[in-house]
Amino acid sequence: MTELALIIVSTVFVNNVIFSRFLGLCPYFGVSKKLDTALGMSMAVVFVLTLAGTITYVVQTYLLVPFHIEYLQTIAFILVIAALVQLVEIVMKKVAPALYRSLGIFLPLITTNCAILGISILAVQNKYDLIETIVFSFGSALGFGLALIIFSSIREVLETRQIPRAFSGTPIAMIVAGILAMAFVGFSGIVK
Amino acid sequence: MDTKKKFLSSLFSENPVTGLMLGLCPTLATTTSAENGLGMGLAATFVLVASNVVISSLRHLIPNRVRIPAFIVIIATFVTLVDMGMEATFYDLHKTLGLFIPLIVVNCIILGRAEAFASKNPVWHSFLDGLFMGLGFTFSLFILGSLREILGSGSWLGMRLVPQSWNTILVFVLAPGAFLTLAFIFIGMNKISKLVEGDKR
Numbered sequence: 001m002t003e004l005a006l007i008i009v010s011t012v013f014v015n016n017v018i019f020s021r022f023l024g025l026c027p028y029f030g031v032s033k034k035l036d037t038a039l040g041m042s043m044a045v046v047f048v049l050t051l052a053g054t055i056t057y058v059v060q061t062y063l064l065v066p067f068h069i070e071y072l073q074t075i076a077f078i079l080v081i082a083a084l085v086q087l088v089e090i091v092m093k094k095v096a097p098a099l100y101r102s103l104g105i106f107l108p109l110i111t112t113n114c115a116i117l118g119i120s121i122l123a124v125q126n127k128y129d130l131i132e133t134i135v136f137s138f139g140s141a142l143g144f145g146l147a148l149i150i151f152s153s154i155r156e157v158l159e160t161r162q163i164p165r166a167f168s169g170t171p172i173a174m175i176v177a178g179i180l181a182m183a184f185v186g187f188s189g190i191v192k
Numbered sequence: 193m194d195t196k197k198k199f200l201s202s203l204f205s206e207n208p209v210t211g212l213m214l215g216l217c218p219t220l221a222t223t224t225s226a227e228n229g230l231g232m233g234l235a236a237t238f239v240l241v242a243s244n245v246v247i248s249s250l251r252h253l254i255p256n257r258v259r260i261p262a263f264i265v266i267i268a269t270f271v272t273l274v275d276m277g278m279e280a281t282f283y284d285l286h287k288t289l290g291l292f293i294p295l296i297v298v299n300c301i302i303l304g305r306a307e308a309f310a311s312k313n314p315v316w317h318s319f320l321d322g323l324f325m326g327l328g329f330t331f332s333l334f335i336l337g338s339l340r341e342i343l344g345s346g347s348w349l350g351m352r353l354v355p356q357s358w359n360t361i362l363v364f365v366l367a368p369g370a371f372l373t374l375a376f377i378f379i380g381m382n383k384i385s386k387l388v389e390g391d392k393r
Contacts (some may be wrong), residue, residue, distance in 0.1 A: 069268035075268040171375040178371030
């Protein structure tokens with residue numbers, strides 16, 4: 001149990017996906033202009049990343065390792081993730097149309113989110129078992145959500161402020177991200 | 193196609209990183225030194241050129257409806273080649289870049305060029321497009337890596353620029369420095385691209 005709690009703390013704060021691993025930056029800068037869309041994106045990522053982590057673990061342990069084709073990992077994982085996103089979209093449309101309406105537009109974007117592939121590969125590299133992989137993927141997705149929600153709240157406020165012209169738009173967003181990253185550096189060393 | 197103009201625009205106004213904001217993850221993660229930035233940039237350039245050429249020569253054979261999965265498989269093939277090739281030849285560099293070599297597969301620059309350019313244009317033009325875009329990417333990674341290495345560890349391409357005893361600004365090789373340096377590069381590149389190519393916007 002302590003092991004799993006440590007994995008959660010480590011993935012949400014210490015090794016935050018955005019601020020320390022630099023994964024999933026495109027959606028981080030792309031959909032962070034409004035808090036609503038940021039919330040939608042975070043929920044979609046939590047959902048897909050946890051599923052993807054679990055399924056890629058199964059693919060790795062029961063397909064790639066027994067047949068000694070680990071070098072096909074990149075190709076196999078990206079295909080699994082692309083298929084999974086499509087499947088989630090179709091199933092969600094049928095089973096939970098309300099959820100689909102709020103998360104739907106974010107799902108296709110997730111295939112190109114490198115956090116999904118990155119976390120799946122990292123879980124394999126760290127030699128986690130099934131439960132640890134699920135917790136690791138879930139925690140990483142939570143960390144992504146936390147970073148995205150804080151960042152989009154700040155950006156909403158920045159919209160109404162006077163910013164020097166050279167800094168407006170992307171540069172000020174980068175600087176905000178840099179300052180947030182400094183705050184997250186403070187967590188380093190708490191758990192490995 | 194005006195080659196010289198295209199080359200200039202891929203370095204400045206249409207630079208994948210500073211102009212189009214694509215491929216930010218490897219840009220920020222692998223530029224702790226100029227050498228790492230260069231290595232990452234060249235690896236991505238190779239994949240970009242190779243996948244552009246193959247996709248462009250197969251563009252009449254790939255059915256329109258399954259083109260995205262087909263592109264991804266082609267790109268993933270070359271990424272696996274680069275991954276194994278680098279592990280055999282540049283072992284240390286491969287170890288530092290680590291996770292970000294397989295992640296070239298989800299780099300939006302590569303799929304973006306495949307979809308926007310290579311799937312519609314002849315092989316030679318796609319080759320040039322891949323090469324120029326790749327060099328533009330390498331260029332910004334190299335600049336970012338150089339700045340961070342000089343400020344953060346007081347050296348450039350492994351050569352020491354300041355005496356050992358001096359304190360360097362360590363934060364620039366850590367995560368926050370990546371964001372801060374890139375912010376200032378964005379500002380600088382906007383100005384430069386306006387100067388080099390004339391103010392179009």
